[in-house]
Amino acid sequence: MTRIPYFPGCALKDQAAGFERAARAALEKLGWELAELPRWNCCGTVYSLSSDDLMRHVAPVRNFIRVQELGEEKLVALCAMCYNTLRRSSLFVAEDPERLRRINAFMDEEPDYEGGVEVLHLLQLLRDEIGYEEIEAKVERPLYGLRVAPYYGCMLLRPREVGIDDPDRPEVMELLFEYLGAEAVDSPHKVECCGAYQTVSNPWIARERVREIVGAAARRGADLIVTSCPLCTYNLEQHQLPNTREEKGARNGIPVIYFTQLLAFALGVQDEELGFEGAAIDPRPVLAQRVGG
Amino acid sequence: MAEVIKGDALRIPSREPEFVRRVEELSGEDVFACYQCGKCSAGCPFTTGMDLLPAEVLRLLQLGDERVLESRSPWVCASCLACEVRCPKGVDIAKVMEALRLLVLRKGETGLTWREIPPGVPQIALVGATRKLTP
Secondary structure (H helix, E strand, C coil): CEEEEEECCCHHHCCCHHHHHHHHHHHHHCCEEEEECCCCCCCCCCCCCCCCCHHHHHHHHHHHHHHHHCCCCEEEECCHHHHHHHHHHHHHHHHCHHHHHHHHHHCCCCCCCCCCCEEEEHHHHHHHHHCHHHHHHCCCCCCCCCEEEECCCCCCCCCHHHCCCCCCCCCHHHHHHHHCCCEECCCCCCCCCCCCCHHHHCHHHHHHHHHHHHHHHHHCCCCEEEECCHHHHHHHHHCCCCCCCCCHHHCCCCCEEEHHHHHHHHCCCCHHHCCHHHCCCCCHHHHHHHCCC | CCCCCCCHHHCCHHHCCHHHHHHHHHHCCCHHHCCCCCHHHHHCCCHHHCCCCHHHHHHHHHHCCHHHHHCCHHHHCCCCCHHHHHCCCCCCHHHHHHHHHHHHHCCCCCCCCCCCCCCCCCHHHHHHHHHHHCC
16 A cells, blocks of 8 residues: 545535545555545635735645655645645745745744645546556446546646646546546536635526536536536536525436546445435436446 | 736836735736736636626726726636636736735725525635635
């Protein structure tokens, strides 16, 4: 087993528990273990875009100190928002030693962060360290006949300096799905924002965004939409149908799952480890229909 | 990111209002670098909720027009950075939008009217909205 420090973040311990559970099970099949970072704290959620607000970088840096205490240099995140915020902050303090000096001085109860922690997203680990061919060799349930639409959203791709792939034409998820045997469904809206936190401030905007994103995937015949972000998943599920809250019993839209769940399913992970019970639109019927048990 | 080509040729320092200087300071961006190609507005997925297109926000800043301070566009922007990766002049418009929000938020005003919190909404939505839209 190869161990790698892992940052879960809040959603993976709550609404997105299946995202984590499936990741652990899938990685075990691949000989990797996600070693949860001791005493991790909030990533900061959204990266501050102001030039003068060092306070917003304290939370990420505190997590980097935890990694440093383990004598490790890498930290892998699953949630795209955590990945983006942590990775951008790691670059922000690396760019200017004075910023880091002041943050260290502010956190005088902590050992100084020396710099050098590299934040990775799990998709990068799968692509660059484990390798898709290695994954393909371990597929037990090939996803032949399954049409999967990747949804990247923003945080995996932008800005360029933290993007894990081309910001306009990414293929990291498409290639993964194809190595698992599935057909990747392309859509022009796969890199467009789902509405993010506007879901609480201007919900109609998120609803409009999701209609476009899900509509484009539906018109192209997607069986499933796959994400790497609990907020994208929430928006894509909840805003998919009109009056969803009133129609809770009668959902029949396109299921939205995490890439770790699709991977775990293909690797033959047992059903109870896949975390599908947390999905608002059950993906199990379409998986059974296309791929079988 | 495209190389930033400075916009000093367009700048008239003696006529530049304080709020424009402040937006540039907070954002770290040169709003005069924008040459109004409109790529940001064309690719922005939030324009239906905006009263000014992203390129218009930049243009009003260049002109020192205070109407930009009343715009709802910065409050609809969700920092998705579609504009940032496409700007041929390397202007990070999301940072300009954030600076315009901060001018209001740092006076103690809020840009977030709490509605009913939808059941099951992830914490990251609540924390994200609070961090971006409240003082």
